[in-house]
Amino acid sequence: MTGPAIQVRGLSKRFGSRTVIDRLDIDFAAGQFTVVLGSSGCGKSTLLRAIAGLETVDEGTVSIGGNDMTRVPPQSRGCAMVFQNYALYPHMTVRENIGYALKLQGLARHERMRRIDEAAELLGLAEMLDRKPAQLSGGQRQRVAIGRAIARRQRVLLFDEPLSNLDAKLRHDMRVELRRLHDEIGATTIFVTHDQVEAMTLADQVVLLNQGRVEQADTPATLYHRPRNLFTAGFVGTPPMNLLDATHEGDRLSVEGGGEVRLDRRTANATPVVLGIRPEAVLLHATTGMDATVEAQEDLGSHRVIYARLGKQRLLVTEHGPRTLRPGQTVRVGLPPQAISLFEKASGERIGHATGDVPA
Structure with missing residues (x-):
């Protein structure tokens, strides 16, 4: 099941006198893994929240699958979001955390259990379903948060710096897991990060943001070898160009x-x-x-x-x-x-x- 295309047109977002996103135009191709890359304060998380419907916009539109979703509430947009801080319920088991949103949707118990088991198997959590979050490592907790998102069977997956709290080895392992997961489920995936390694290894397309504007949107190889301007050339690469x-x-x-x-x-x-x-x-x-x-x-x-x-x-x-x-x-x-x-x-x-x- 391939996820829908997402189009952002003329999007602007201001907080008081500060413009965080400035008349942004960007396309996210159907079924593609896009990484939005940029430094702190460039507007990348605000863009993700605007797509999810968690942030109102001052100007412009967000379309998902050809439908204008700009004023549609978050629960009706067909998006599932994974946050940086996991946002797990500490008193619930892994099984209950993954299935909680499904329960709120009124899904029948047997269908909830089936989806939970499928997500757990996909993410290597089958042996941990009866544990509480406090009994899990940071990487396992992040997998539970991802499992909760994919169990909802939404065709758009949104990740807001989900690996930044993990150590170097876990970040490496989770990058491999996320790319494999995307290839298996085919959702339209948008992943926000300030980490160049995550962008270069995960993405089909990288969107480089700077002060609320797109500096370049291209494949990782094109960004690296043919930067469009001095900002891209100096930002992408470790060590830099x-x-x-x-x-x-x-x-x-x-x-x-x-x-x-x-x-x-x-x-x-x-x-x-x-x-x-x-x-x-x-x-x-x-x-x-x-x-x-x-x-x-x-x-x-x-x-x-x-x-x-x-x-x-x-x-x-x-x-x-x-x-x-x-x-x-x-x-x-x-x-x-x-x-x-x-x-x-x-x-x-x-x-x-x-x-x-x-x-x-």
Whole structure:
């Protein structure tokens, strides 16, 4: 059963004089797993609550399956929501927590039990149905909250930062579970988070919000490799994309405080640009390139992140080799043209790839 498409048009929400969402237009494809990504205060949870009907809007519309739901009460929208704080009843068992909403709906007991058992089996909770929330781990409690949502058989699932209270291992395990769950039930899923790893590993589509507006809505790979603007380039990626001031003239890109890179892309006049390159694409100990001074390094086990300087500009380099670099050491770095993205300095908008083979 594939969930319905959701369309948000011209949506605005204000709290007093503060505009949290500003004339937002966004589509959530039917049956797709969409992650709404952004920093605290960008409007992502407000958007989710507006779709669920838990937040009234000042302007615009929310349509679900082609039907205008803007003024429809939450219980009639066909959405099930999972919150950050689990919101379980401590005096009820797992079985009772999962089935409580079904009981309120007046569902027959045998149908309630069947749905509870199916949700529990899907989420690995079958052996825990008679336990109370206090007897469960954080990950198990979150699975109960998810079970309560999917037992309702709604075609839209809404998740408001559901993994933020879990430790690193549980977050990893729950990401795998959530993606598997989505693939099995086919609901239209919207997942709100500030965590880039969750966005990149879970999503079919990532919607990047900034101050109530969409900066880019694309696949995780497109967001990472072809950011539309400087905000996306600097936000997506751990460590983030290097953004270096440069001048593009003719077929040469002159990096401020560094050296030059020859490009396929030509320009008639000297143009101020920002050069973007991912840390893993920078060549360390290159035979040709520009000299950088090592500031520090972080050893993360599987790889190291080198912090270096090109004049006054910082350059991050991901290194997988066994070499240890000392602060103050000079290294030759190469910036492969095919890995460089160019951005207009004035507007911050993407120009394209330095090789010219990718349109802006």
